[in-house]
Amino acid sequence: MTDKPTRSSGRPGARKNKSFVKPGPRRPGVQPEGPVLLYGLHTVEAAFGNQARTRIKLYASENAVNRLQERNVKIDVPVEMKSPRELDRMVSKDAVHQGMILEAEPLPAYGAEELSGARLVLALDQVTDPHNVGAIMRSAVALGADAIVTTERHAPEEGSVLAKSASGALDMIKHVRVKNMSRFVDEMNDQGFTCIALDSDGPASLEDTDFGDKTVLMLGAEGKGVRQGVRNACGNLARLDMPGEIRSLNVSNAAVLSLYIARQKLGL
Template sequence: MAKADRKRALRGRAGRMKGGRGSGRASPGQVRLWGRHPVEAALKNPERQHRKLWATREAIESLDGELPPDFPVEYADVQDLARLVARDAPHQGLVLECAALEDCYLDTVATGDPDAPVVVLDQVTDPHNVGAILRSAAAFGAACIVTQDRHAPPESGVVAKSASGALETVPWVRVVNLARALDELAEAGYWRIGMAGEADATLAEAMPKGAMAIVLGAEGEGLRQNIASHCDALARLPISSAIESLNVSNAAAISLYAAATRNKGDA
């Protein structure tokens, strides 16, 4: 079936949204994503189990690729869709409800590749920051991000929107004990660098040539003492004294760039 014909057939089968629930929350056990890049990435991810897509006709036409013929789609206008997402969220005419991604484990994704650093986040709880860090991790080829389950945001539309599709491609490892995870990384051959503004060494001076883990703390508090003590080195970014610190997602992006270029003479 031609693409245009398939879309017409799909539109013919789709229902018309009747008002919407207005809660902005997903069904139990589901995650609600919105925006073109997060929704497209989720639709292309074979690991996702999809429940339903609400969309405007224009947004469906703009999607990259084709939906399966039996995909559950319900058409809606912009005002209806706004009631399905967080307040003032830029849904761009697409709202997808799907199951959360399956858990992944550190020993399956942290393989010791020196070109794929691991990013460890110590109590970074802002979903916008975590999403932005996922996006940088995808851009610079990180192996995964690691967070402590109790002190990190859940998978959500806000994280996915900030990640701009990277939620579907970068493994997100959630652990019970972050210090123990750092021990496991050391056993796997990773050099663990804790980012701390008070450190004497710069990141360029502290980086090894082999596998490395970049450990970042929450804004304001920084790394907890116990987490810093589980790092092999502490390092700082050489920023101007005119500013006290960088946003954690900016620091992550710069650190990942430095890691990506360290053996190429560009850093």
């Protein structure tokens, strides 16, 4: 650690001796301009392991600092020791912070140029629930996707809820945000990607759909699915066949199954 932990009974201070102000709510889809609060063991550990993440300060209990050190996490920011009750006041009600809150800058804004060497990309067309998107990020990391793509609007901002739901995956995968999903698909088609939109009325199952050497899988929000203009841009529609009595899946579950099938088809 670069600074000796200190205990404070008041609100923690941020960099440049400015008073700490808990980030407030923002309009959905608008990326934060100031610091974000990342909490929970896996989320904080992953943030310390991400070279692209600018970290500011760690607020933690003594036990939490010990847990991080036991996991060989290099704590390279000032540490302010806080009691669990003090930490509770820094985050929303019922937030499971596990004794640690990391104040950090949002991740860099990644664009489509980050995908030049990718083979498997998962795109989400207006999936707005941060819990779903966080769970999908975890699955994308677990199944070796190269990136996840969302729109700048009508998608969750990078914040505490998304980061906690992703359980570290937010700092393990490129999160590309695009202004226009249809235009993004056109760009990927021009770069030789096969773009496949999941649709319950698709002409063939995903298993029976032809994949190229590099593929974009497009999933839409529950209920309305992938928007018509985005489906048209993809050109390829495929369905997930469910043999049981329930014929549809939650979007996060559909993402897991789609990624698994895609890996088999791509020979990854």
